[in-house]
Each structure stands twice: as structure tokens, then as C-alpha cells.
Amino acid sequence: MGDGEARDVAARLHSSAIRLLRTLRREDDGSGLSAPRLSALSMVVLAGPLSLAELATAEQVKPPTMSRIVDALVERGLVTRVAKPGDRRSVEIAATADGRQLLEAGRERRVGALVKRLGALADSERRALARGVEILERVTR
Amino acid sequence: MGDGEARDVAARLHSSAIRLLRTLRREDDGSGLSAPRLSALSMVVLAGPLSLAELATAEQVKPPTMSRIVDALVERGLVTRVAKPGDRRSVEIAATADGRQLLEAGRERRVGALVKRLGALADSERRALARGVEILERVTR
């Protein structure tokens, strides 16, 4: 496979990913949470307890921005923010049961919408897509 | 392929797409444009001249929000906004040469970064990924 073909795959994968997430984003209306808050909550749930700086870095945002987002999530009881034992400068942000449940419900809506779209595919196509996704997982890891 | 497997593919595709775009987003720093402006510009370039309402809908945003974003893009000479001949209530938003060029440069950075990652794959894997992308394009269209 030549360079030009790799470039072609990359460009089309890029476009498809954008279109896919743009479509699925519409499912987030029901969550009652804005995109930045939902994304931050997702990171806390999936990547376990994090410091503010870690969370800000993961979300590609500066610490003051993340500090306010965490304020709002704490306010709604979706995460907790406690001083880290052993280094009281730092803070541990962890998901609550409510936070995990809210995220899971949203994820179900998104994944459900995607499953519905996959229903239009033939069995062999779904298998080929599954194989592609396995490879994509290695690329993004 | 059972329902559970389709759900598994959907969930993993979803996660991978999020991780992929999160990674590639770092390439946008060099554009000098915020994410909403870049995204709106992209839509104007790719989907040709659009009315404000069409652009707002495509970007999943309300008209007043898009009106200000277009203000900024016009200010920088990246798009033009002219009254539509035949219906002067409406407006035609079109990309300028500068706008197209700026977008293309950013797209090159993103795609280039992705190509570099694809370089780690074996030839057969890239082919399988290409096949998956073809199917994904049909799913998202």
C-alpha cells in the first residue's frame, strides 16, 4: 500500500469520524449536561480518580476552566472533590454513583443510535467493520 | 452476528472515534481559529454557499450564535456574506480563497498526523482498515 493510499484512508477516516460524532451528539440533549461537562464527567468515570491538572490536560483545557466545570459537577452531585491525603495541595476528583449512572444512560443513547444505523448493514459488512474497529483501537491507543 | 456483537462494535467504534478526534484536535492550535469557527468554516468550504439558517442547523447551533461566528470569519476575510439575489431577507455565506487555504492547511496537519500513526500498521491491517472505513462512510452518510 503506497503513501497516497494511506493518506486516502486517513482523510476518509477523519471525515467519517467527524460526521459520526456530529450525528451522535444529538443524543446528548437528554442528559441535561453541556458538552464540556459531559466530556469531563466521562473522563472522570472512565479514567478513575484524577487530580484537577490531570483532568484539565486530558480534556485539553487549562486548570481554571476545569476548576469551574468541576464546581458545576460537584454542585449536581455527579463527582466529589476531596483533598488528596499525603499532598494537600492536590485534589482527587472522583465520580459518584449518580455520575456514573447519568453517563451510562447517555452512552446507552449514543450507542443505541449507532446500533440502529449498523442494522442497515449486511452481516459480512458488520464483520468487516468490526475488524476495522479492532485496528482503529490500536491506532488510537 | 447477534445483537450483542453489533452493540459491542458500536460501543468500540464510538470510543475509538472520540479518542481519535481528541488526539487530532491538538493539531488545530496552529490555525489561529477557535473550534467553533474552524468547524463553521469547514462546513462552508465543504458544503458550498449556505444561508445562515442552514449553516446554524448543520453546526447544531441557533442562528444568533452562528451570526456572530460568521461576523468573526468575515472580519478575518475567510468567508463572505452577501444578500441573496431574489430574496433579500436571506444571506449567502461563501468561503474565500483565504478561507479555503486556511482550512486545507489545518486538514493537512490533522491528516498528516493520522497518516503517521497509520505507518505503524502492517500492510494487511491498513487494507482491512480501509475496508472498514468504506463501510463506515456508508453508515454515516
Added chain:
DNA sequence: TGATAAGCATTAGCCTTGCTAACGGAGGGG
């Protein structure tokens, strides 16, 4: 030890991005 530096989060203050409500000009139907 005691001073000083470095690290982490927050506060303050600014601009942008999102919304809804309200307005103003342009078309269309009676």
C-alpha cells in the same frame, strides 16, 4: 533549621460561545 523555590488549585477579569426574547425588514396571501 529556616529561607526560598516550585507546584497545585483557585480567584479575578477578560473575550467567545451558547441560549431565548424581541425587533426590523422582506415576501406572500387575503
Added chain:
DNA sequence: CCCCTCCGTTAGCAAGGCTAATGCTTATCA
């Protein structure tokens, strides 16, 4: 001609983004 609808903008508010500066805590080292 009048009304009504349609499109975009303006006004004003909450949230999200930034940098600069503050306040503690911890680490360093003389």
C-alpha cells in the same frame, strides 16, 4: 393594502475558554 410569516440581527444572560495573580503546601538546600 394589510397582515402574517420568514430570515437575520440585536440585546442580554449563563457557561466555557484564556492569562495573570493569589494562597497554600511541599520540596530544596545553605
